[in-house]
Amino acid sequence: xxxxxxxxxxxxxxxxxxxxxxxxxxxxxxxxxxxxxxxxxxxxxxxxxxxxxxxxxxxxxxxxxxxxxxxxxxxxxxxxxxxxxxxxxxxxxxxxxxxxxxxxxxxxxxxxxxxxxxxxxxxxxxxxxxxxxxxxxxxxxxxxxxxxxxxxxxxxxxxxxxxxxxxxxxxxxxxxxxxxxxxxxxxxxxxxxxxxxxxxxxxxxxxxxxxxxxxxxxxxxxxxxxxxxxxxxxxxxxxxxxxxxxxxxxxxxxxxxxxxxxxxxxxxxxxxxxxxxxxxxxxxxxxxxxxxxxxxxxxxxxxxxxxxxxxxxxxxxxxxxxxxxxxxxxxxxxxxxxxxxxxxxxxxxxxxxxxxxxxxxxxxxxxxxxxx
Amino acid sequence: xxxxxxxxxxxxxxxxxxxxxxxxxxxxxxxxxxxxxxxxxxxxxxxxxxxxxxxxxxxxxxxxxxxxxxxxxxxxxxxxxxxxxxxxxxxxxxxxxxxxxxxxxxxxxxxxxxxxxxxxxxxxxxxxxxxxxxxxxxxxxxxxxxxxxxxxxxxxxxxxxxxxxxxxxxxxxxxxxxxxxxxxxxxxxxxxxxxxxxxxxxxxxxxxxxxxxxxxxxxxxxxxxxxx
Numbered sequence: 001x002x003x004x005x006x007x008x009x010x011x012x013x014x015x016x017x018x019x020x021x022x023x024x025x026x027x028x029x030x031x032x033x034x035x036x037x038x039x040x041x042x043x044x045x046x047x048x049x050x051x052x053x054x055x056x057x058x059x060x061x062x063x064x065x066x067x068x069x070x071x072x073x074x075x076x077x078x079x080x081x082x083x084x085x086x087x088x089x090x091x092x093x094x095x096x097x098x099x100x101x102x103x104x105x106x107x108x109x110x111x112x113x114x115x116x117x118x119x120x121x122x123x124x125x126x127x128x129x130x131x132x133x134x135x136x137x138x139x140x141x142x143x144x145x146x147x148x149x150x151x152x153x154x155x156x157x158x159x160x161x162x163x164x165x166x167x168x169x170x171x172x173x174x175x176x177x178x179x180x181x182x183x184x185x186x187x188x189x190x191x192x193x194x195x196x197x198x199x200x201x202x203x204x205x206x207x208x209x210x211x212x213x214x215x216x217x218x219x220x221x222x223x224x225x226x227x228x229x230x231x232x233x234x235x236x237x238x239x240x241x242x243x244x245x246x247x248x249x250x251x252x253x254x255x256x257x258x259x260x261x262x263x264x265x266x267x268x269x270x271x272x273x274x275x276x277x278x279x280x281x282x283x284x285x286x287x288x289x290x291x292x293x294x295x296x297x298x299x300x301x302x303x304x305x306x307x308x309x310x311x312x313x314x315x316x317x318x319x320x321x322x323x324x325x326x327x328x329x330x331x332x333x334x335x336x337x338x339x340x341x342x343x344x345x346x347x348x349x350x351x352x353x354x355x356x357x358x359x360x361x362x363x364x365x366x367x368x369x370x371x372x
Numbered sequence: 373x374x375x376x377x378x379x380x381x382x383x384x385x386x387x388x389x390x391x392x393x394x395x396x397x398x399x400x401x402x403x404x405x406x407x408x409x410x411x412x413x414x415x416x417x418x419x420x421x422x423x424x425x426x427x428x429x430x431x432x433x434x435x436x437x438x439x440x441x442x443x444x445x446x447x448x449x450x451x452x453x454x455x456x457x458x459x460x461x462x463x464x465x466x467x468x469x470x471x472x473x474x475x476x477x478x479x480x481x482x483x484x485x486x487x488x489x490x491x492x493x494x495x496x497x498x499x500x501x502x503x504x505x506x507x508x509x510x511x512x513x514x515x516x517x518x519x520x521x522x523x524x525x526x527x528x529x530x531x532x533x534x535x536x537x538x539x540x541x542x543x544x545x546x547x548x549x550x551x552x553x554x555x556x557x558x559x560x561x562x563x564x565x566x567x568x569x570x571x572x573x574x575x576x577x578x579x580x581x582x583x584x585x586x587x588x589x590x591x592x593x594x595x596x597x598x599x600x
């Protein structure tokens with residue numbers, strides 16, 4: 001039985017938002033490394049009302065987490081619309097299609113097709129990867145399930161195929177840079193309805209990418225959601241710049257985070273002192289009278305360090321949110337950008353102040369699909 | 373060629389622990405060329421095992437022999453008469469060689485002295501790199517002569533993933549991104565449009581996924597086989 005979709009491919013809230021021309025906001029929710037549903041419900045509560053749909057990651061960075069489909073089904077129960085992430089790393093075409101039938105049965109309507117981070121990054125580096133199909137072929141397969149009612153093998157699905165709005169990822173910062181607009185064109189040709197980009201911390205380069213995309217007319221065929229995320233610290237900004245493959249971070253973000261804590265007493269001298277004192281304690285015998293003085297200094301240091309850490313974190317987080325709002329405002333002006341994808345990793349509470357600050361609240365009501 | 377490397381000495385010692393008399397058998401083909409299992413390496417390993425087991429207080433007899441090609445029955449025939457003198461044979465051939473010997477001389481056990489790594493080539497003295505994964509259905513015409521099955525960590529058929537940066541793969545900074553190479557080559561050949569063709573899901577039946585593979589050439593068989 002194919003449900004009537006009133007001219008929509010799927011009728012999900014995400015599709016309605018895209019079609020309405022409103023500026024779209026998606027978020028991200030990472031399932032727990034455990035089996036408790038409560039954690040998902042808590043995160044969903046932090047996002048509900050502030051995003052139009054939320055990505056549910058699939059063993060992100062190749063670390064085992066609760067299934068994205070199971071977590072997505074819980075998110076559906078919470079009244080939030082999931083975008084199920086599906087990687088080609090862990091499943092072959094049989095498992096993917098089987099899981100998609102299940103996902104559809106559980107009320108999931110949006111799917112993001114990914115290659116998947118290599119397993120060497122995760123907690124099972126010795127695992128065998130699958131990559132039976134690639135993300136491009138996955139996009140095509142999911143489109144064919146929906147539009148042709150056929151499985152990958154060509155068999156007809158008599159009751160009609162599962163219907164998903166098909167998403168894909170785009171990394172404007174990966175190399176070869178000149179290839180990236182072409183790769184997007186290929187994903188569009190394969191059937192992508194929307195794409196979400198890698199985190200953007202280099203807006204000039206993103207604009208350069210978008211200029212090519214607009215010249216090729218791709219923005220008229222696919223909804224492009226620009227990826228943003230609030231930084232939490234200088235360390236995080238530097239980590240993203242230096243360690244995350246396919247990521248470029250402009251100096252202004254590093255500088256912004258560095259400036260955010262000027263005026264706060266520097267922490268490193270205190271932590272170094274603490275380390276030195278602890279080392280001294282190790283050297284001394286249990287009854288050594290010199291211990292008392294060292295322990296007293298340590299006791300005095302502890303609350304000072306804690307206080308400075310708290311102050312730094314507060315300033316960093318405020319700055320991170322502020323810079324994210326500025327990013328959104330700047331990206332909103334870029335031709336061809338249909339919305340933003342906010343990745344507040346393990347910091348879902350940031351989504352409300354970000355969307356609020358960027359003037360994106362309340363989220364428009366574009367009508368329910370009546371089937372969920 | 374098939375590229376292999378020697379197993380750690382301690383692992384080989386564990387495998388031969390229960391034997392008094394051991395024969396090492398090298399192979400004169402691929403593993404000789406990649407300095408893993410030819411006459412020289414057999415000699416070196418035999419010496420190491422003799423010295424090491426002697427120091428351990430249970431010195432073993434370790435003899436040496438190298439055949440031209442362990443993966444063909446006829447080259448292994450000269451081994452036949454020697455085998456009775458040994459409790460165990462360590463093959464320094466590739467995995468094909470080890471299995472050929474076990475199959476050919478079932479009265480004796482042959483254990484592997486090498487880890488067979490991949491099919492590739494030496495890119496400089498002392499460096500070998502993988503080039504072919506034997507998927508059984510070559511697509512090198514579509515990818516500028518660079519294989520994404522063997523050389524892309526995710527075996528992608530439709531372009532690079534998001535982890536390609538500055539020409540290297542996300543898994544390791546000394547691994548070139550296969551798709552960067554394919555892109556550059558297509559650019560040089562003026563064939564970017566070919567990369568825009570959507571490559572469909574690959575039929576892996578010709579690869580290992582179809583089960584153990586076999587090629588039968590009736591035109592070459594000496595005895596005609598008539599299947600019902």
